[in-house]
Amino acid sequence: MAGLLPLDEAQARLLALAEALPIETIAVAEAGGRWAASDIIARRSQPAADLSAMDGYAVRHMDLPGPFRIIGESAAGKGFPGSPGAAEAVRIFTGAAVPEGADTVIMQENCAREGDTLRLTAQPPAPGRDIRVRGSDFSEHALLVARGARMTPAAIALAIMGGHGTVPVHRRARIALISTGDELAAPGAVTGPHQIPASNGPMLAAMLRSTGCDVDDMGVVGDDLDSIKGAVDAARRHDVILTIGGASVGDHDLVKPAFLACRATLDFIKVALKPGKPLMAGRLANALVLGLPGNPVSAYVTCFLFALPLVRKLMGAATPLAPVLPLPLGAAMPAVGNRTEFIRGKIEDGRALPFRNQDSAALALLAEAAILIRRNAGAQAVPAGTIVDTLRLD
Ligand SMILES: Nc1nc2c(c(=O)[nH]1)N[C@H]1C(S)=C(S)[C@@H](COP(=O)(O)OP(=O)(O)OC[C@H]3O[C@@H](n4cnc5c(N)ncnc54)[C@H](O)[C@@H]3O)O[C@H]1N2
Numbered sequence: 217m218a219g220l221l222p223l224d225e226a227q228a229r230l231l232a233l234a235e236a237l238p239i240e241t242i243a244v245a246e247a248g249g250r251w252a253a254s255d256i257i258a259r260r261s262q263p264a265a266d267l268s269a270m271d272g273y274a275v276r277h278m279d280l281p282g283p284f285r286i287i288g289e290s291a292a293g294k295g296f297p298g299s300p301g302a303a304e305a306v307r308i309f310t311g312a313a314v315p316e317g318a319d320t321v322i323m324q325e326n327c328a329r330e331g332d333t334l335r336l337t338a339q340p341p342a343p344g345r346d347i348r349v350r351g352s353d354f355s356e357h358a359l360l361v362a363r364g365a366r367m368t369p370a371a372i373a374l375a376i377m378g379g380h381g382t383v384p385v386h387r388r389a390r391i392a393l394i395s396t397g398d399e400l401a402a403p404g405a406v407t408g409p410h411q412i413p414a415s416n417g418p419m420l421a422a423m424l425r426s427t428g429c430d431v432d433d434m435g436v437v438g439d440d441l442d443s444i445k446g447a448v449d450a451a452r453r454h455d456v457i458l459t460i461g462g463a464s465v466g467d468h469d470l471v472k473p474a475f476l477a478c479r480a481t482l483d484f485i486k487v488a489l490k491p492g493k494p495l496m497a498g499r500l501a502n503a504l505v506l507g508l509p510g511n512p513v514s515a516y517v518t519c520f521l522f523a524l525p526l527v528r529k530l531m532g533a534a535t536p537l538a539p540v541l542p543l544p545l546g547a548a549m550p551a552v553g554n555r556t557e558f559i560r561g562k563i564e565d566g567r568a569l570p571f572r573n574q575d576s577a578a579l580a581l582l583a584e585a586a587i588l589i590r591r592n593a594g595a596q597a598v599p600a601g602t603i604v605d606t607l608r609l610d
Pocket residue numbers: 395396397399400412413414415416417460461462463464465466469491492493494508509510511512514576
């Protein structure tokens with residue numbers, strides 16, 4: 217159909233508009249959820265010495281099965297200066313350095329101590345048992361976190377363990393959210409028959425904040441050109457101006473004229489996507505503009521497929537699109553029309569199960585959905601068991 221841009225092309229064109237935001241150096245402890253702006257390389261080896269993995273006794277394996285004479289103690293933070301000789305053992309604690317010459321730790325449950333004498337009470341441990349060898353986690357100069365990777369909780373710990381106190385990241389993207397519609401009422405307000413609660417703004421704000429960006433929810437403007445234009449103008453200093461609703465072809469759908477009146481250049485205005493056909497994107501001075509459709513499910517799906525990847529790209533993500541999880545279908549699915557479809561569903565017994573009702577205004581089922589099942593434009597009907605691409609919604 218003329219004017220409908222294929223989904224993958226639309227995503228690629230939007231991401232091509234976005235350049236990563238400026239870099240700032242911040243404390244690693246504050247970097248959770250950001251994306252590394254350069255490779256993070258280990259400045260130290262971990263462990264820095266051979267360490268005991270258990271509370272017990274360090275011995276030379278060749279002296280097993282003992283008995284041993286206990287000659288001292290190595291605790292975490294202060295090691296034992298000497299080294300055990302023949303049939304000698306050093307009391308040792310988890311995380312303490314293994315003394316020079318010792319090569320095996322006997323955990324204390326497997327031996328008995330009487331005064332300074334230690335006897336094995338179980339099978340002898342294998343050589344090297346319960347010792348974390350120097351550099352066994354990572355060595356100095358190893359790549360710990362690649363540029364463009366997310367600073368997950370584990371990546372934060374890894375960077376700090378690698379000797380880093382600060383890390384370069386891209387600054388947070390600043391997103392303006394503008395909801396449009398004369399029918400929209402404030403959350404919690406009593407609504408008349410011609411009103412509905414404005415749920416999309418808070419929903420998208422919550423989705424966007426999961427990327428770590430700053431969201432400025434500018435609230436609701438009515439369906440008139442000047443109001444929408446005024447709101448878009450007021451949002452110019454943001455990195456992304458995201459509008460909701462008014463994207464279609466009705467007489468009250470004024471987002472496109474408002475963008476154009478603000479001198480935005482639009483890159484595309486319709487995508488071969490269901491839900492989410494009326495979707496426009498472009499540039500307005502230093503900001504990117506994204507006009508999402510108003511139907512709640514369409515707004516959710518287009519935010520997931522376009523707005524979230526855009527924010528990730530701005531914040532430096534190497535792979536901004538959501539990862540694909542191939543799953544077998546739990547039910548047959550019909551042929552697909554000329555728009556790529558994203559069907560809400562859940563995972564049951566490892567299979568993707570589409571929900572029956574796919575109305576793009578149905579929120580109860582959206583809240584239950586765990587996955588979107590992707591079916592490409594023009595695809596044939598498929599039987600249960602067919603492997604399909606899914607996207608997780610958590
Ligand atoms: N003649 C045609 N009509 C429509 C077409 C079309 O191609 N030709 N496309 C349909 C599709 S597809 C979609 S999706 C919708 C999207 O339209 P808009 O982006 O213009 O959205 P609105 O008309 O403003 O609203 C649609 C629907 O969603 C409700 N809404 C809007 N904003 C919010 C909000 N912030 N919170 C909760 N609900 C919201 C609004 O009240 C409407 O019920 O157009 C089809 N029409």
